[in-house]
Amino acid sequence: MPEIKIGDRLIGDGHPTYVIAEIGVNHNGIPQLAFELIDIAVNCGVDAVKFQKRSLEKLYPKKYLDNANAGEKSMRYLIPILQRVELPDNVYVDIAAYCRKKGVTFLCSPFDPESADFLDGLGVPAYKVASADLTNLPLLDHLVKKGKPLIISTGMSRPDEVDFTVKFLKERDARFALLHCNSTYPAAFEDINLRYMDQLRKYDVPVGYSGHERGIAVSTVAAAIGASIIERHITLDRTMDGPDHAASLEPQGFQKMVRDIHQVCLALGTGEEKFFSRGEILNREVLAKSLVAARRIEAGEEIQAEMVAVKGPGLGLSPQRYPELVGRTSERVIEEDEPFMEGDLGHKAVLDIEHALPMHWGFTVRFRDFAELLALKPRLLEFHFTDQDLDEHYPGTDYDLQLVAHAPEFWERTLVDLCAEDEKQRLDSITLMQKTIDLAREMAPHFKGTPKIIVHPGAATLDHHNHDKNTLYANLRRSVGQIDTEGVELLLENLPPHPWYFGGQWLTNAFMDAREIKDFVTSLGMKICFDTSHLKLYCNWAHVDFYEQAQVLLPLADHLHLADGSGLDGEGLQIGEGNIDWVRFFQVAKDYRGTMIPEIWRGHQHGGAGFMLAIQRLSDAYHAAQRA
DSSP: OOEEEETTEEEETTSOOEEEEEEETTTTTOHHHHHHHHHHHHHHTOSEEEEEEOOHHHHSOHHHHHOGGGSOHHHHHHHHHHHHHOOOHHHHHHHHHHHHHHTOEEEEEESSHHHHHHHHHHTOSSEEEOGGGTTOHHHHHHHHTTTOOEEEEOTTOOHHHHHHHHHHHHHTTOOEEEEEEOOSSSBOGGGTOGGGHHHHGGGOSOEEEEEOBSSSHHHHHHHHTTOSEEEEEBOSOTTSSSSSGGGSBOHHHHHHHHHHHHHHHHHHOOSSOOOOOHHHHHHHHHHSOEEEESSOBOTTOBOOGGGEEEESSSOSOOGGGHHHHTTOBOSSOBOTTOBOOGGGGTOOOOOOGGGSOSSEEEEEEOTTTHHHHGGGOOSEEEEEOOTTGGGSOOOOOOOSSEEEEEOOSEETTEEOOTTOSSHHHHHHHHHHHHHHHHHHHHHGGGSEEEEEEEEOOOOEEESSOOOOHHHHHHHHHHHHHHSOOTTSEEEEEOOOSSOOSSSSOEEEOSSOSHHHHHHHHHHHTOEEEEEHHHHHHHHHHHTOOHHHHHHHHGGGEEEEEEOEEETTTEEEEOTTSSSOOHHHHHHHSTTOOSEEEEOOTTTTHHHHHHHHHHHHHHHHHHHHHHHO
16 A cells, blocks of 8 residues: 655555645745744644745746846746745744644745755655656755655646656655646636546555645545545635735635545545444444343243244344244243343353463453352452442452452533543542542452552543643643542543543543653553553554554553454454454563453443453463464
8 A cells, every 4th residue: 555654644545634734935925924824724733834945046047036027927926926935044944843843744845956955954754846846857856865755746747747757756766645736826626627636546656636726625525535635725815915825725714624624534434344333332232123032931942933022122132143043942041021142042151261361350340240240250340330339338248359440430411520621520520539439448348459440531522622731631630639549549541532421522632642641640650541442442543553552551551451442433342343453462462460351342241241252362362472
């Protein structure tokens, strides 16, 4: 699959569209306007901002620079503008530094070798080549020798010229992308010929679109049909004086375009898999159907068609299993309306405890069901509390097991959020965490070791991201400092990008990236609960490597939640039913010997069948990793 890398971003098929805000010369030679346009572009969510750098004395004969009227009419118009808008070198230095500060990639089009050398000194990670220079082989050769990827626009070029330049670049092993482009400012819709991107794909390089049309629709459609890069001009006002303003987007339009491109990319997916989102899983349980007993069935009875009905919820055998069920002999008493299970088809979940992976594993439980899972011989119990559970008392006896308590994630319709900017929500969340710890302390004498308390930090907003991470982490630091953790170990859990709370589009704003988490917890001397499913979803969303992130998190972990994940919110999947390569994971996690649970969605049902299957699959993957 053809791709290039700019900074830490991979660009090509299968990766998010890389959006470049072309500031170009729309700063009109005013440094403050250049910085203002950077701020606007960053607020729009772009990946890079791009400028232009020229040494005019290297590009045009002196007679034209001295008297633009000596050339064609277009020279009379353009040369004075270029002379007026070229920024001093020291301003470019400040711009590059400002982009680093703002967390956006600084790109620039060099129009001559001297400018390319200057930009190289500023540390540009790639060079953008303007349409006018697609045929400029001396400049291209100079850029290729810099060893950095090129993004080349193909506007105003004939197909044979593109062929020639592509061959020239490939002979030099250059890494480059091609942008379809119509170099009219603004371009008429009927002249854009967007499908020509398909012709550029024959070169086996990433293909994108550099647009100069009015509006945002064409660029959004370009992303939908596979543009790996979208470049558009940005301006404060399309009516400003200058060659590119009329073909540019104003801030509001640019922001909408970036939003639409990102949404289109998310909606396109990979086309290679279909998985249940968390919302679908919840709806499926309520609305889907199961095979149930139409009357009481005795052990030893042959199951006949009239003994079987179809009713909700979808917690038992699928109605598609009806042919497998009819004619079997029941091995148990099945009450009327009780769902048929896998065991009724002869499929028994068996766990080879003697050869399980060498971790202190256990299961997630509630007060109402933990006793029945003790037969599976866990080494720990992780009680997942609701806010109402915190008003109850432990109903059991003494066990030689580790105690883990998972704090509630919400109460009523309010999220637990230790990062909250709303002070009441933050303090109420602390109160709920303290109640969790108090209940764990009450339970501790009945278990062994120090209780571990699993807490979700929060940092979620509805529909719109909160980009002020510094405040979120500062609030989290304050909250942790206000919780009394005497006698327990507090473990913050890494979070998924799109948590499922009460419906709606929730977005997580912090405590997802491994390096951010490491910086935070090491500064406080804390450990974490590492959730593999959450990390996989974050890595899918952020397009970063899961195993590299896992390698950072594992030394920080004192408890694991192991589950598979797929897409952006397909969490808690059974081991082997998502996208995690578990053999590879255990090659990274080969030294971990702490506590863990398989946090499989509904794994506790049917006597813990899902948990047993997960432990067996994890054990198989662990031993395969040891043999590899």
